[in-house]
Amino acid sequence: MKFTVMTEDIRDIKGDLILIFVTGDWKNQISFLKTDIFEHIGKYEGFLGRDKQSITADIISGSHVRIVLVGIENSHCDNVFDLQTLIARSLQKISAKRKRIVCVLPEAWFKKFGPRNLGKYACEAIKLATYAYVKYKKDTKENNFENCEVIFTVSSQHEAEFTKGVSEGDIAAAATVYARNLVNEPGNVVNPTYLANCALEIAKKVKGVTAKIYEKGEIAKMGMGAFLGVSQGSEEPPKFILLEYKPVKPSGKTLVLVGKGITFDTGGLSLKPANSMETMKIDMAGAASVLGVFSQIDKIAPKHHVVGLIASCENMPSGRALRPGDIVTAMNGTTIEVLNTDAEGRLTLADALSYAIKNKKPSAIVDLATLTGAMVVALGEEITGVFGNNSRLTNEVVKSASESGELVWEMPLPEVYKKEVKSTIADLRNISVGRYGGAITAALFLQEFVGKVPWVHMDIAGPSYAENNVPLSKVGGTGFGVRTLLTLLKHYQ
Numbered sequence: 001m002k003f004t005v006m007t008e009d010i011r012d013i014k015g016d017l018i019l020i021f022v023t024g025d026w027k028n029q030i031s032f033l034k035t036d037i038f039e040h041i042g043k044y045e046g047f048l049g050r051d052k053q054s055i056t057a058d059i060i061s062g063s064h065v066r067i068v069l070v071g072i073e074n075s076h077c078d079n080v081f082d083l084q085t086l087i088a089r090s091l092q093k094i095s096a097k098r099k100r101i102v103c104v105l106p107e108a109w110f111k112k113f114g115p116r117n118l119g120k121y122a123c124e125a126i127k128l129a130t131y132a133y134v135k136y137k138k139d140t141k142e143n144n145f146e147n148c149e150v151i152f153t154v155s156s157q158h159e160a161e162f163t164k165g166v167s168e169g170d171i172a173a174a175a176t177v178y179a180r181n182l183v184n185e186p187g188n189v190v191n192p193t194y195l196a197n198c199a200l201e202i203a204k205k206v207k208g209v210t211a212k213i214y215e216k217g218e219i220a221k222m223g224m225g226a227f228l229g230v231s232q233g234s235e236e237p238p239k240f241i242l243l244e245y246k247p248v249k250p251s252g253k254t255l256v257l258v259g260k261g262i263t264f265d266t267g268g269l270s271l272k273p274a275n276s277m278e279t280m281k282i283d284m285a286g287a288a289s290v291l292g293v294f295s296q297i298d299k300i301a302p303k304h305h306v307v308g309l310i311a312s313c314e315n316m317p318s319g320r321a322l323r324p325g326d327i328v329t330a331m332n333g334t335t336i337e338v339l340n341t342d343a344e345g346r347l348t349l350a351d352a353l354s355y356a357i358k359n360k361k362p363s364a365i366v367d368l369a370t371l372t373g374a375m376v377v378a379l380g381e382e383i384t385g386v387f388g389n390n391s392r393l394t395n396e397v398v399k400s401a402s403e404s405g406e407l408v409w410e411m412p413l414p415e416v417y418k419k420e421v422k423s424t425i426a427d428l429r430n431i432s433v434g435r436y437g438g439a440i441t442a443a444l445f446l447q448e449f450v451g452k453v454p455w456v457h458m459d460i461a462g463p464s465y466a467e468n469n470v471p472l473s474k475v476g477g478t479g480f481g482v483r484t485l486l487t488l489l490k491h492y493q
């Protein structure tokens, strides 16, 4: 999908569809189009330009131009999420057969969000709402917007800033699409080796990025017993993936991004029931988002050293798999009693976090993980839980999410629940003693591996995958976290 910004009079732009956002005063707002050229205009008398109302009309002149008016009167466009939802919904009215879509945004939005942000948000919303994963379909023509051009018409006063915003949005959306494609790809394609190759490919293409893959022998030598334990039931070799971005003029700070990279989670010997396993190819969504960020990182050129870490393996049952009750030792020497092999994410993350602390002197660590079903119970499918040990960093992440249109909510890390993950025979146990608060106890487990280093954990188990179509994403991977991380990289001081 291509985006263009133009200042010409809309009547001079050749498009086959014009999308205009209007209020109750819509007749005046489109008077420049000469309303008498619409077919059947009479039947639109009930259209009051209100939220969720829209009309579609064709211009009579025979030029096959279709006009879509989308009402925004009394719409609640208070934040980025609402704005992008509204724009995304308006696209549901449009067929991909329209190859040149002219889009006119209301002046009120320019005022509220500023031209640069509006350009960014509109571009992201359009690209993400029209994304479709069609790789394995015979018929890929249906509603495939890939070859469409979207032309924004803006006043010359807004042109420069709006255009900058559109290219920023294009970058963030491309990074998100990268993550979506990886999550949507099935588990028989995306295995640890595939993820490692993605990292190597990114390092080849993206300026300033290098990648190193640690193989099983090296993983063992580093003492990553928890990660290796999870991987031992699988035929696929584990890969520990290290990505690094080095800016030309480094700030001296290092930001570490960790992504959970279980390419398929059967639960291991603590096997999941069939219906819970159906979507478990998505258990590498955290890794996909980290790779998505690195795929575009040169374009946002952060001033910090950025490290990406993915401990990738499958979680399979077999004669070699971890048994409930086994004890493994993480890289930092902590022993863990594995009472449930389905709580595997925290074991792999324990070693990735230990690696970061030992080898990278991080100023801050952010991990993204499809960690617990309990998180989905707590906040539902569209909101990510954010846990942190440092209020400045946590606030920064929450702010970056809200500026990016991604929904998050801060969760507690209470000292009193720490007893839940203490083992009687090892240092830690990988599931809590009691039944409740599973997302919190999982986060408390991770906290044991970061010491005092500022750290944020994002449990993306719900929002990383859309079970049903939502305005910004069809069923499938959403690329959640990519936009928040990109914003964080830009703002982090």
Ligand code: BES
Pocket (backbone or CB within 6 Å): 265, 267, 283, 340, 342, 343, 344, 345, 370, 371, 372, 373, 374, 376, 430, 431, 432, 438, 461, 462
């Ligand atoms: N990958 C799952 C968590 C998950 C659930 C992700 C639903 C996406 C959607 C994780 O490894 C897991 O199985 N967690 C267990 C932990 C439990 C055994 C303590 C869970 O949530 O049931």
Ligand code: ZN
Pocket (backbone or CB within 6 Å): 265, 267, 315, 341, 342, 343, 344, 345
């Ligand atoms: Zn699991």
Ligand code: ZN
Pocket (backbone or CB within 6 Å): 262, 265, 283, 342, 344, 345, 370, 371
């Ligand atoms: Zn898992």
